[in-house]
Amino acid sequence: MSELRHDPIQRRWVIIATERGLNPTHFHMDKESSSEAFCPFCEGNEDKTPKEIYAVRQPESTADGPGWRVRVLPNKFPALRIEGDLERKGVGYYDNMRGIGAHEVVVETPFHNEDWADMSVANISKIMQAYTLRIQDLCNDSRFRYILVFKNYGKGAGASLSHAHSQIIALPVTPINVAVELNSAKEHYHLKERCLFCDILQYEIQSGDRIIRMNERFVAYAPYASRFPFETWISPRYHSYDFAQSSATDLTYLAEILKDIVMRLNRSLNQPPYSFVLHNTPNIRGEKKRINWWETIRYDWHWHIELTPKITPIAGFEWGTGIYINPVAPEKAAKYLREVEI
Amino acid sequence: MSELRHDPIQRRWVIIATERGLNPTHFHMDKESSSEAFCPFCEGNEDKTPKEIYAVRQPESTADGPGWRVRVLPNKFPALRIEGDLERKGVGYYDNMRGIGAHEVVVETPFHNEDWADMSVANISKIMQAYTLRIQDLCNDSRFRYILVFKNYGKGAGASLSHAHSQIIALPVTPINVAVELNSAKEHYHLKERCLFCDILQYEIQSGDRIIRMNERFVAYAPYASRFPFETWISPRYHSYDFAQSSATDLTYLAEILKDIVMRLNRSLNQPPYSFVLHNTPNIRGEKKRINWWETIRYDWHWHIELTPKITPIAGFEWGTGIYINPVAPEKAAKYLREVEI
Numbered sequence: 236m237s238e239l240r241h242d243p244i245q246r247r248w249v250i251i252a253t254e255r256g257l258n259p260t261h262f263h264m265d266k267e268s269s270s271e272a273f274c275p276f277c278e279g280n281e282d283k284t285p286k287e288i289y290a291v292r293q294p295e296s297t298a299d300g301p302g303w304r305v306r307v308l309p310n311k312f313p314a315l316r317i318e319g320d321l322e323r324k325g326v327g328y329y330d331n332m333r334g335i336g337a338h339e340v341v342v343e344t345p346f347h348n349e350d351w352a353d354m355s356v357a358n359i360s361k362i363m364q365a366y367t368l369r370i371q372d373l374c375n376d377s378r379f380r381y382i383l384v385f386k387n388y389g390k391g392a393g394a395s396l397s398h399a400h401s402q403i404i405a406l407p408v409t410p411i412n413v414a415v416e417l418n419s420a421k422e423h424y425h426l427k428e429r430c431l432f433c434d435i436l437q438y439e440i441q442s443g444d445r446i447i448r449m450n451e452r453f454v455a456y457a458p459y460a461s462r463f464p465f466e467t468w469i470s471p472r473y474h475s476y477d478f479a480q481s482s483a484t485d486l487t488y489l490a491e492i493l494k495d496i497v498m499r500l501n502r503s504l505n506q507p508p509y510s511f512v513l514h515n516t517p518n519i520r521g522e523k524k525r526i527n528w529w530e531t532i533r534y535d536w537h538w539h540i541e542l543t544p545k546i547t548p549i550a551g552f553e554w555g556t557g558i559y560i561n562p563v564a565p566e567k568a569a570k571y572l573r574e575v576e577i
Numbered sequence: 578m579s580e581l582r583h584d585p586i587q588r589r590w591v592i593i594a595t596e597r598g599l600n601p602t603h604f605h606m607d608k609e610s611s612s613e614a615f616c617p618f619c620e621g622n623e624d625k626t627p628k629e630i631y632a633v634r635q636p637e638s639t640a641d642g643p644g645w646r647v648r649v650l651p652n653k654f655p656a657l658r659i660e661g662d663l664e665r666k667g668v669g670y671y672d673n674m675r676g677i678g679a680h681e682v683v684v685e686t687p688f689h690n691e692d693w694a695d696m697s698v699a700n701i702s703k704i705m706q707a708y709t710l711r712i713q714d715l716c717n718d719s720r721f722r723y724i725l726v727f728k729n730y731g732k733g734a735g736a737s738l739s740h741a742h743s744q745i746i747a748l749p750v751t752p753i754n755v756a757v758e759l760n761s762a763k764e765h766y767h768l769k770e771r772c773l774f775c776d777i778l779q780y781e782i783q784s785g786d787r788i789i790r791m792n793e794r795f796v797a798y799a800p801y802a803s804r805f806p807f808e809t810w811i812s813p814r815y816h817s818y819d820f821a822q823s824s825a826t827d828l829t830y831l832a833e834i835l836k837d838i839v840m841r842l843n844r845s846l847n848q849p850p851y852s853f854v855l856h857n858t859p860n861i862r863g864e865k866k867r868i869n870w871w872e873t874i875r876y877d878w879h880w881h882i883e884l885t886p887k888i889t890p891i892a893g894f895e896w897g898t899g900i901y902i903n904p905v906a907p908e909k910a911a912k913y914l915r916e917v918e919i
Contacts, residue, residue: 327780385898460582512897556753557753
């Protein structure tokens with residue numbers, strides 16, 4: 236079974252997922268890319284996937300048959316397994332625990348070639364609602380510290396199947412990038428008794444230079460220190476630490492701005508691959524066991540989405556240092572996306 | 578001119594390098610890749626590059642003419658500029674300083690198709706020596722906190738020109754990935770009065786499972802929590818915080834193990850793209866101005882090289898979280914590389 240391993244130097248957890256059964260020879264650069272003649276995510280092929288966990292269905296339809304709009308499945312090749320205890324242990328100088336977690340796939344549409352830019356706002360908001368329900372359910376398991384929702388769109392962003400889908404991974408650790416953000420927010424709150432994100436959003440909205448689009452409840456902007464050209468963060472304009480508590484109306488406004496941003500990217504950059512990552516609060520039931528910082532998280536944390544087109548190659552410099560060279564000023568990227576006609 | 582910008586949430590510096598003059602339209606995905614009919618790094622084309630900063634030359638040859646073995650040049654499209662003051666300032670909630678630094682290119686060979694696997698150990702060690710001399714020189718400038726040496730091999734790792742070259746960037750900040758490692762090492766030293774890296778190397782050499790190769794002075798191993806398949810770290814077996822103080826003999830042993838590892842990667846993975854990043858000590862003249870942690874760095878830090886083949890696509894999950902899914906156990910990768918016949 237797979238393992239989580241902690242590096243004492245870089246202080247990050249890594250999933251060693253050996254059970255996918257890949258041998259080192261698998262990585263020989265000449266191998267053919269797998270063909271995609273058959274798609275298990277298309278309507279009518281429900282018997283080729285694991286049994287569904289959740290679905291938005293027509294009233295007369297039955298589970299694991301046709302007649303659905305959004306369908307959530309266990310990942311057939313999960314990076315983490317749901318059964319068992321973590322069994323934390325030391326291994327020489329290292330820390331180790333078992334690869335316990337959940338790995339689900341959200342099939343976003345019954346149609347093979349439909350993506351967010353093509354869907355109605357109502358249908359995108361059904362995907363968002365599926366996220367909230369799965370997060371709520373997975374949060375009942377106190378082994379899980381963090382429920383990660385993400386989407387890789389296009390081969391360049393790592394998507395292995397082209398049929399629109401996103402993924403949900405329940406992790407027994409809070410990811411380091413999120414942990415750094417949580418700490419920044421907590422320290423800011425400690426000093427000022429205000430939310431760091433609310434402060435930044437107020438500043439950004441007032442300046443306007445890096446705003447790409449706003450609606451009544453959400454704002455999409457290019458962060459001041461964008462790592463990548465056209466990097467876009469989407470935040471609720473109201474303070475909220477937990478995405479999973481979003482109302483139906485909130486999710487409709489979110490779907491509206493997501494569709495808008497993806498259409499702008501498609502129009503201006505010709506359907507670039509992108510990644511979509513939800514930075515939500517950690518799971519209260521899991522994380523509060525360890526440290527006592529839950530008390531203020533309702534006030535200090537502000538969930539947001541990081542949407543990053545993958546249009547520049549990542550070089551060794553970025554990997555080895557965490558310093559990124561971004562050739563487009565965020566103000567310029569924001570202006571360009573803001574002015575695109577969609 | 579370009580800027581360095583600090584993100585208060587993710588706590589990392591980003592170089593906003595607008596002066597390359599790229600417009601957002603540049604990133605339209607249909608663009609042709611630039612052809613490489615002419616190579617400015619080949620011997621005989623010295624007049625097509627900026628004037629050399631350093632070269633290993635035949636006695637009778639003259640600067641910026643033929644007759645060299647290794648040649649160091651200013652980067653024609655530098656991410657950072659050498660002239661001026663940093664002018665640190667606050668911008669709303671953000672921190673800003675000017676893009677001051679140095680950006681040099683090390684042309685590693687006069688021959689267009691020669692790489693480390695083809696070169697003699699003596700010639701690779703001349704490249705290593707060029708690194709040490711440039712680091713020493715750039716460290717005289719107290720504006721520079723960190724001198725970063727790296728190499729992107731192959732298009733997949735971000736190399737824009739195929740002629741073998743590496744890069745040196747002098748930065749006014751210590752890169753966050755290195756800073757995390759420095760802190761880990763410092764905390765370990767504070768507790769144990771021993772070097773974290775020396776402890777880990779002792780453990781790894783004793784266990785042997787993740788060792789790829791050793792010679793008298795260096796060891797190449799797969800780190801316990803490798804992020805990527807075949808990730809390889811190369812460390813001196815003796816304690817040393819500063820690569821730039823390596824002796825000629827040290828550099829020869831280093832060149833020997835580098836050539837060996839690259840040959841193993843080429844043989845087993847068919848010339849994969851890779852990145853090579855030197856994690857050296859920060860610059861004493863720059864960094865000590867800020868905080869008083871220089872006192873113990875001679876004892877707590879241990880320079881090393883991170884050599885990472887780029888054979889798996891990086892997906893949104895990795896970017897958005899800092900959690901990596903590695904499908905090959907480091908023990909398996911190490912065994913495979915150890916047993917390859919070269």
